[in-house]
Amino acid sequence: MKIAVLPGDGIGPEVTAEAVAVLEAMALPGLQLVEGDVGGAAYKRHGHPLPEATLEMARGADAILFGAVGDPDCDTLERHLRPEQAILGLRKHLGLFANLRPARVFAGLEHLSPLRADIAGGLDMLIVRELTGDVYFGAKGRRVSEAGEHEGWDAMSYSDSEVRRIAHVGFRAAATGGHKLTSVDKANVLETSQLWRDVVIEVAAEYPDVDLEHMYVDNAAMQVVSHPDRFGVVLTGNLFGDILSDLASAAVGSIGLLPSASLGERETAYGTFGLYEPIHGSAPDIAGQGKANPLATILSAAMMLRHSFGLESEATRIENAVAAALADGFMGGDLGGSHGTAAIGEAVRARL
Amino acid sequence: MKIAVLPGDGIGPEVTAEAVAVLEAMALPGLQLVEGDVGGAAYKRHGHPLPEATLEMARGADAILFGAVGDPDCDTLERHLRPEQAILGLRKHLGLFANLRPARVFAGLEHLSPLRADIAGGLDMLIVRELTGDVYFGAKGRRVSEAGEHEGWDAMSYSDSEVRRIAHVGFRAAATGGHKLTSVDKANVLETSQLWRDVVIEVAAEYPDVDLEHMYVDNAAMQVVSHPDRFGVVLTGNLFGDILSDLASAAVGSIGLLPSASLGERETAYGTFGLYEPIHGSAPDIAGQGKANPLATILSAAMMLRHSFGLESEATRIENAVAAALADGFMGGDLGGSHGTAAIGEAVRARL
Ligand SMILES: CC(C)[C@H](C(=O)O)[C@@H](O)C(=O)O
Ligand SMILES: CC(C)[C@H](C(=O)O)[C@@H](O)C(=O)O
Numbered sequence: 001m002k003i004a005v006l007p008g009d010g011i012g013p014e015v016t017a018e019a020v021a022v023l024e025a026m027a028l029p030g031l032q033l034v035e036g037d038v039g040g041a042a043y044k045r046h047g048h049p050l051p052e053a054t055l056e057m058a059r060g061a062d063a064i065l066f067g068a069v070g071d072p073d074c075d076t077l078e079r080h081l082r083p084e085q086a087i088l089g090l091r092k093h094l095g096l097f098a099n100l101r102p103a104r105v106f107a108g109l110e111h112l113s114p115l116r117a118d119i120a121g122g123l124d125m126l127i128v129r130e131l132t133g134d135v136y137f138g139a140k141g142r143r144v145s146e147a148g149e150h151e152g153w154d155a156m157s158y159s160d161s162e163v164r165r166i167a168h169v170g171f172r173a174a175a176t177g178g179h180k181l182t183s184v185d186k187a188n189v190l191e192t193s194q195l196w197r198d199v200v201i202e203v204a205a206e207y208p209d210v211d212l213e214h215m216y217v218d219n220a221a222m223q224v225v226s227h228p229d230r231f232g233v234v235l236t237g238n239l240f241g242d243i244l245s246d247l248a249s250a251a252v253g254s255i256g257l258l259p260s261a262s263l264g265e266r267e268t269a270y271g272t273f274g275l276y277e278p279i280h281g282s283a284p285d286i287a288g289q290g291k292a293n294p295l296a297t298i299l300s301a302a303m304m305l306r307h308s309f310g311l312e313s314e315a316t317r318i319e320n321a322v323a324a325a326l327a328d329g330f331m332g333g334d335l336g337g338s339h340g341t342a343a344i345g346e347a348v349r350a351r352l
Numbered sequence: 353m354k355i356a357v358l359p360g361d362g363i364g365p366e367v368t369a370e371a372v373a374v375l376e377a378m379a380l381p382g383l384q385l386v387e388g389d390v391g392g393a394a395y396k397r398h399g400h401p402l403p404e405a406t407l408e409m410a411r412g413a414d415a416i417l418f419g420a421v422g423d424p425d426c427d428t429l430e431r432h433l434r435p436e437q438a439i440l441g442l443r444k445h446l447g448l449f450a451n452l453r454p455a456r457v458f459a460g461l462e463h464l465s466p467l468r469a470d471i472a473g474g475l476d477m478l479i480v481r482e483l484t485g486d487v488y489f490g491a492k493g494r495r496v497s498e499a500g501e502h503e504g505w506d507a508m509s510y511s512d513s514e515v516r517r518i519a520h521v522g523f524r525a526a527a528t529g530g531h532k533l534t535s536v537d538k539a540n541v542l543e544t545s546q547l548w549r550d551v552v553i554e555v556a557a558e559y560p561d562v563d564l565e566h567m568y569v570d571n572a573a574m575q576v577v578s579h580p581d582r583f584g585v586v587l588t589g590n591l592f593g594d595i596l597s598d599l600a601s602a603a604v605g606s607i608g609l610l611p612s613a614s615l616g617e618r619e620t621a622y623g624t625f626g627l628y629e630p631i632h633g634s635a636p637d638i639a640g641q642g643k644a645n646p647l648a649t650i651l652s653a654a655m656m657l658r659h660s661f662g663l664e665s666e667a668t669r670i671e672n673a674v675a676a677a678l679a680d681g682f683m684g685g686d687l688g689g690s691h692g693t694a695a696i697g698e699a700v701r702a703r704l
Contacts, residue, residue, distance in 0.1 A: 084540045114471045114578045135487075135508055140543040145511060152547025153509035156487060159501040186591075188436050191492040195504025218594045222602035225577055226466045239538075242570045243595060250574035 001270060001309055002032045004061035006054065008039040009083055010282025011292035011341075012067025018294035018345030019065060019301040022321075025349045026314060028305075034061070038090075039083035039282070040071025049074075049086040055093055058275075062268040063308035064090070065301060066277035072284055083282075091131050096262040096275055097162070098169045099129040099241065100303075103248035103258065106326060112253035112335060115225065122229025123251055126173055129241025130166040131262055133158050134192070136238045156192050158237065163199040165265070170235030171207040180211050180232030184220045184240055196237060217244070224248055245279070255280045256293035256334040257326075259300035261307055270309040276300035290340045293332040295322055298348055321351040353622060353661055354384045356413035358406065360391040361435055362634025363644035363693075364419025370646035370697030371417060371653040374673075377701045378666060380657075386413070390442075391435035391634070392423025401426075401438040407445055410627075414620040415660035416442070417653060418629035424636055435634075443483050448614040448627055449514070450521045451481040451593065452655070455600035455610065458678060464605035464687060467577065474581025475603055478525055481593025482518040483614055485510050486544070488590045508544050510589065515551040517617070522587030523559040532563050532584030536572045536592055548589060569596070576600055597631070607632045608645035608686040609678075611652035613659055622661040628652040642692045645684040647674055650700055673703040 005020060007013040020033060036042075036054040043049045049069065058064050069083035079085065090096065104124045105113055113120035138155030145151055167183075174181040183200045185193035197214055204212045215223070217240045223230055224247050236244060249255050258279045266273040278296030286292060299322055306315035330347040331337025339347070357372060359365040372385060388406040395401045401421070410416050421435035431437065442448065456476045457465055465472035490507030497503055519535075526533040535552045537545035549566055556564045567575070569592045575582055576599050588596060601607050610631045618625040630648030638644060651674055658667035682699035683689025691699070 079540075079546070082540065088541070114467055116466055116468055119466045136541055142543060142547065149511040149513055150547065151509050151511045152543040152545070153507065154542045154544050155505065156508055157503050157505035159497060159503045161501055186594075188431075188434065189440070189488055190506045191494060191504040192506050193504070194431070195494065195502065218598040221573065221595045221599040222607075225599065226602045226605070240595075242538075243573050243592075246570040247573040247577065247599070250578045253578070255574075 001028065001030050002034065002061045003304070004057045004064045005033055005035045006038040006058070006064060007035070007067040008069040008282065009041050009071045010068055010284045010287040012039070012069070012282055014290065014292050014341050015278060015294040015297040016065060016067040018341060019297040021345055022298050022318060022348055023301055025352060026317070028311070028314065038086045039069030040074045042086065043074055043077070043081060043083065049081060049083050050089040055089070058090060058094060062270060062273060063304045064275040065304060066275050067297065068278065068280065068282035070282035070284070088136065090275060091262060092137060094273070094275070095132060095264045095266070097130060097132040097265070098166055098263040099131040099245070100261040100263065101127040101129065101245040101248070101258070101279065103127065103245070103252050105252055106254065106257060106323070108327060109254055109335065113251060114253055115251055119226070119228065120251070125228065125231040125234055125248060126177065127234045127236070127241060127245040127248055128166065128170040128173060129245055130162065130237050133162045134238035156190070158192050158196055160195065160199050163196050164203055167200050167203040167235060170233055171203060171210050174210045174233040175207055178232035179209055182213050182215050182220070182231055182234050184215050184217050184234060184236040184244065186217050187214070188216060200235065220244060221247060224251055249279055254335055255296070256332065257295050257299065259296050259303050261300070261303045263307060268308060272307055274304065274308045276304040290342060291333060292341050293334050294341050294345050298322060298345070317352055321348045324351040353380065353382050354386065354413045355656070356409045356416045357385055357387045358390040358410070358416060359387070359419040360421040360634065361393050361423045362420055362636045362639040364391070364421070364634055366642065366644050366693050367630060367646040367649040368417055368419040370693060371649040373697055374650050374670060374700055375653055377704055378669070380663070380666065390438045391421030392426045394438065395426055395429070395433060395435065401433060401435050402441040407441070410442060410446060414622060414625060415656045416627040417656060418627050419649065420630065420632065420634035422634035422636070440488070442627060443614060444489060446625070446627070447484060447616045447618070449482060449484040449617070450518055450615040451483040451597070452613040452615065453479040453481065453597040453600070453610070453631065455479065455597070455604050457604050458606065458609060458675070460679060461606055461687065465603060466605055467603055471578070471580065472603070477580065477583040477586055477600060478529065479586045479588070479593060479597040479600055480518065480522040480525060481597055482514065482589050485514045486590035508542070510544050510548055512547065512551050515548050516555055519552050519555040519587060522585055523555060523562050526562045526585040527559055530584035531561055534565050534567050534572070534583055534586050536567050536569050536586060536588040536596065538569050539566070540568060552587065572596060573599060576603060601631055606687055607648070608684065609647050609651065611648050611655050613652070613655045615659060620660060624659055626656065626660050628656040642694060643685060644693050645686050646693050646697050650674060650697070669704055673700045676703040
């Protein structure tokens with residue numbers, strides 16, 4: 001069980017350190033950890049946000065624990081050298097096509113949601129976002145039109161096999177969950193979306209007990225805040241998924257608690273190859289101060305045990321320890337508490 | 353002062369009738385109204401959602417009052433015959449590039465917002481959405497890749513002049529408003545967005561007293577629900593604007609009250625040529641029952657007087673009458689009241 005730990009920038013190193021300590025405290029037999037450079041930190045050391053050595057290390061692992069990337073020092077670099085390119089590069093090179101983003105209000109933390117309590121209570125969804133296609137990875141560039149106009153352009157597309165494999169992930173999640181799947185697109189305007197919808201309808205035939213509905217993305221954004229209880233699993237493309245998954249996280253109100261998994265097609269000896277990261281960013285403003293909330297990263301490590309190593313009960317053990325630490329008031333400033341990174345990590349380990 | 357009234361489908365005819373009655377009650381000298389078919393209604397009568405005659409009528413007018421389009425009977429038609437194509441066609445053929453969407457919680461109606469009262473109170477923004485470019489109007493289609501894969505594709509692009517003219521609309525609105533402009537893009541991924549950002553920065557030099565910030569669309573979606581008070585004017589492209597303007601409307605919580613303006617470049621004798629419509633849809637489920645809330649359409653007519661006819665005080669007169677009717681409890685089921693379409697329209701006219 002080989003895990004590549006890529007701490008990255010800002011608070012990334014602090015929060016991954018706590019997650020690693022939790023994994024070590026579990027004393028899982030055969031666990032091996034290696035660490036690599038990524039993001040702005042890697043650029044500063046090696047001249048590239050995703051050095052070849054890091055990519056090789058990631059390829060050789062069964063799973064990746066990722067902190068965060070983003071460094072204001074790198075904001076003026078050319079696009080291909082910016083820290084975010086590391087995460088895009090990992091997704092593409094490792095074929096991490098399925099992003100799973102649970103958005104659920106933690107018991108006792110309803111007051112953190114910006115939504116009214118009666119509405120926030122109904123928020124419990126899983127967003128399944130396609131992660132290696134769409135306008136993200138199409139051709140792009142600048143050109144001068146016939147009329148002499150400068151233009152920026154990007155090619156958006158999906159192929160039927162790309163849609164099919166992510167649709168299966170969504171339908172499987174719905175089949176074992178609440179049997180409700182909402183596929184989000186903009187088929188009234190986009191051909192890419194119309195193909196998406198056609199393929200989703202085709203795949204639906206294999207999951208007769210899943211209740212499928214189609215929703216336009218503008219409507220979906222509205223429903224996430226006004227009627228979140230109508231969603232179970234939300235299946236969507238890369239661009240709409242980027243927006244909707246962050247929107248759902250904001251509706252939860254505690255982004256310091258939200259984990260994510262990005263799964264590939266490759267099966268390892270224990271489960272599915274994947275990358276696990278908190279949904280929050282590198283928060284350079286509080287980096288190095290021991291203030292960051294490590295719980296989203298610790299919960300990402302739990303997702304890793306579940307999806308990449310088939311260790312369901314160990315995953316639940318971590319999740320229960322996190323819930324217990326929260327219930328006992330171990331929260332940082334982001335949740336209205338006053339505990340630091342190390343104290344929160346320690347509290348989780350004490351409750352394993 | 354020639355107004356083309358295009359009632360459209362579902363509740364469109366009911367709500368535009370009330371708005372027309374309000375305009376007539378104002379007894380504006382020289383006001384001339386003509387009516388045309390659009391949407392599913394036009395398809396059923398003429399075989400096309402935007403008949404040539406309607407387009408000609410719209411072209412010949414100074415402003416358009418639009419109801420809503422969308423008809424379940426037309427859902428299975430080919431895309432180019434569906435009702436929504438009428439609104440896309442009007443935008444494109446008439447060059448209606450600037451969509452203005454105010455999102456503000458009405459005094460006394462804070463409880464309708466799905467946001468917590470302390471957060472909803474800070475929601476008062478104007479979304480300026482580009483409306484004739486982006487992936488909406490690029491080339492699109494199906495193709496078979498070299499690997500034999502079926503693909504759906506759409507071309508996304510912006511030219512510098514397209515960005516420049518909508519940026520000026522945004523900066524002008526910010527300059528006369530709160531001096532705060534947030535430009536929303538996805539420049540960390542899209543070349544179209546990077547060009548957008550470059551041009552917005554260029555235009556900013558002409559508005560030294562406007563405070564410009566750039567925000568990625570995923571973050572913007574989060575901030576709309578968690579910190580709406582940080583926004584004044586939001587400037588964005590067609591696709592992101594579609595999502596964010598509906599999101600902001602949902603955050604207000606009373607979409608039956610929200611108007612919109614879509615302005616072109618053409619100046620008429622009195623102001624700017626434009627199309628005015630409520631942001632809600634055709635609501636086929638309650639069509640023809642006299643239950644629809646006409647206030648968003650009446651407020652759209654007020655925006656028309658302001659922008660297309662330079663009648664600022666007349667616009668305010670309508671807006672005040674609407675506020676007074678609301679304060680007196682004239683609300684439909686959508687706002688928790690029990691008044692019908694005609695009674696609400698009548699209440700506004702009585703308070704002009
Ligand atoms: C950093 C950025 C390129 C990335 C994305 O848009 O996918 C991020 O927003 C995310 O969602 O992981
Ligand atoms: C009907 C649809 C094509 C349209 C759009 O996406 O622009 C609508 O959602 C809107 O915002 O006016």
